[in-house]
Amino acid sequence: MFESNKAVWLEKAEACKPALHTETVRPVCGMPEHALRENASIVLDFGNHFVGRLTLRLRSEGSHPDAPAWLQFKFCENKRELNETLDGYKGWISKGWVQQEQAHVDVLPTVLVLPRRYAFRYVRIDVLALSNKYSLVVEDAYADATTSADDSLVKPLQGEAWENSIDRVARRTLRSCMQDVFEDGPKRDRRMWLGDLRLQALANSVTYRSFDLVKRCLYLFAYASNAEGRIPACLFTEPRVEGDDTYMFDYSLFFIPTLLNYGQASGDTETMRDLLPLALHQLTLAEERFDADTQLIRDSNQLGWCFVDWNLELNKQCSAHAIWLYCAQAALKMSEDSTLKALVETRKNAMLSNWYDSDRHLFVSGGDGQISWASQVWAVLAGAVTGEDARACLDAAAACPNALGMVTPYMMHHYVEALCLVGRRQQARQVIRNYWGAMVNSGADTFWELFNPADPDESPYGSPIVNSYCHAWSCTPTWFLRSGILQNKQPDHELT
Numbered sequence: 251m252f253e254s255n256k257a258v259w260l261e262k263a264e265a266c267k268p269a270l271h272t273e274t275v276r277p278v279c280g281m282p283e284h285a286l287r288e289n290a291s292i293v294l295d296f297g298n299h300f301v302g303r304l305t306l307r308l309r310s311e312g313s314h315p316d317a318p319a320w321l322q323f324k325f326c327e328n329k330r331e332l333n334e335t336l337d338g339y340k341g342w343i344s345k346g347w348v349q350q351e352q353a354h355v356d357v358l359p360t361v362l363v364l365p366r367r368y369a370f371r372y373v374r375i376d377v378l379a380l381s382n383k384y385s386l387v388v389e390d391a392y393a394d395a396t397t398s399a400d401d402s403l404v405k406p407l408q409g410e411a412w413e414n415s416i417d418r419v420a421r422r423t424l425r426s427c428m429q430d431v432f433e434d435g436p437k438r439d440r441r442m443w444l445g446d447l448r449l450q451a452l453a454n455s456v457t458y459r460s461f462d463l464v465k466r467c468l469y470l471f472a473y474a475s476n477a478e479g480r481i482p483a484c485l486f487t488e489p490r491v492e493g494d495d496t497y498m499f500d501y502s503l504f505f506i507p508t509l510l511n512y513g514q515a516s517g518d519t520e521t522m523r524d525l526l527p528l529a530l531h532q533l534t535l536a537e538e539r540f541d542a543d544t545q546l547i548r549d550s551n552q553l554g555w556c557f558v559d560w561n562l563e564l565n566k567q568c569s570a571h572a573i574w575l576y577c578a579q580a581a582l583k584m585s586e587d588s589t590l591k592a593l594v595e596t597r598k599n600a601m602l603s604n605w606y607d608s609d610r611h612l613f614v615s616g617g618d619g620q621i622s623w624a625s626q627v628w629a630v631l632a633g634a635v636t637g638e639d640a641r642a643c644l645d646a647a648a649a650c651p652n653a654l655g656m657v658t659p660y661m662m663h664h665y666v667e668a669l670c671l672v673g674r675r676q677q678a679r680q681v682i683r684n685y686w687g688a689m690v691n692s693g694a695d696t697f698w699e700l701f702n703p704a705d706p707d708e709s710p711y712g713s714p715i716v717n718s719y720c721h722a723w724s725c726t727p728t729w730f731l732r733s734g735i736l737q738n739k740q741p742d743h744e745l746t
């Protein structure tokens with residue numbers, strides 16, 4: 251499906267490929283003042299988060315080196331990574347992502363260029379071995395840092411001090427993720443995920459306004475759709491553009507609001523028209539998940555069938571149903587369709603009569619009637635409940651100690667958006683201040699993939715060592731702070 255469009259879609263994507271700006275940066279502190287002996291350890295601090303390649307100029311002091319210099323490097327986005335080790339790693343995603351390297355330097359002096367691109371502020375270098383006949387001098391260390399974001403285009407926010415610092419960190423997060431696509435996190439996946447793209451594009455629309463990059467990413471996803479026209483959850487760009495064979499119910503559907511938001515923010519109605527059939531096709535494909543009698547989405551225990559949040563205990567049925575509603579309503583804003591409109595109403599009602607406990611003002615999800623924050627937030631964003639009922643629903647979640655919590659800034663974004671939608675703007679500000687502010691207070695230069703204030707070791711991957719600390723989906727405070735949504739000045743955006 252859509253096969254005949256693919257070559258042109260790829261061409262359009264490549265035509266929007268951005269130039270990467272490269273900047274040479276040096277440590278602001280940590281450069282050793284003395285030659286290093288075996289077992290020495292140093293930490294170079296580059297003063298902010300960067301994405302780039304490290305070069306070291308090294309020489310020896312003492313006798314002619316009679317053995318290689320054996321060095322270990324740890325590239326760290328967050329100070330906690332400086333002391334983390336892979337010993338006993340039991341996580342379920344590849345430990346290959348951990349930014350640790352070793353190098354043997356046979357000949358000194360030399361210019362050592364580390365082979366990979368890393369995401370870091372700190373670089374820890376351990377001298378694992380020299381010989382006692384020589385020591386090692388680090389003459390220079392620098393990184394060639396890249397981004398496609400242009401900081402000169404963005405004025406600093408003129409808000410309260412806490413707002414300005416959250417905005418600064420949010421923009422830094424977005425900036426580091428803006429390479430030749432919107433990456434999800436430059437430490438780890440280095441690929442583009444649709445859920446992340448949707449939020450990055452929002453943040454971009456009020457900061458760098460690099461609309462060509464959004465356009466490129468939309469076309470890349472279009473190109474990466476599979477033979478039945480299904481948009482993958484993420485895609486690779488190297489060695490060639492290719493969709494991952496991972497499909498998530500919500501991520502495929504999010505192509506719709508991403509396209510809508512892009513069209514609204516950029517005014518590029520041509521791209522919107524071009525990609526609309528593919529966007530609407532995601533709704534057609536989603537039909538397979540609905541029960542024809544109840545008009546409810548069927549639950550699934552297949553891991554990752556729908557993302558929503560990284561809380562592994564989360565039942566996704568209610569959220570998935572609400573996300574369908576949310577995306578279908580975004581589709582209606584781009585194309586009138588009375589059948590779809592009626593279906594949205596039917597499915598809102600189905601959700602209310604089957605999953606809404608109107609006494610407690612709470613939505614339940616799954617066979618066990620799980621109560622989670624995610625279900626309430628998405629029900630509100632979907633417009634399944636509105637006005638007083640919607641406020642009561644969010645209040646009921648807050649008052650329910652057993653409501654399953656949110657663990658990612660991604661899910662927190664949706665909570666803040668839901669608060670804005672129901673007119674709780676002060677509370678929304680407070681959530682941003684408390685949640686993202688807590689990361690800033692812990693020294694964040696960029697916002698993290700996971701943050702559960704109740705559990706600093708939270709990781710869905712089985713170990714925090716693979717967590718990313720510059721993660722696209724956490725950059726949205728800049729959108730909240732700059733778009734006017736917190737002051738209700740936001741024009742009809744993606745809100746229902």
Ligand code: RAM
Binds near residue numbers: 446557
């Ligand atoms: C992880 C990444 C990515 C996210 C997916 C669902 O692999 O953190 O950002 O979108 O999960």
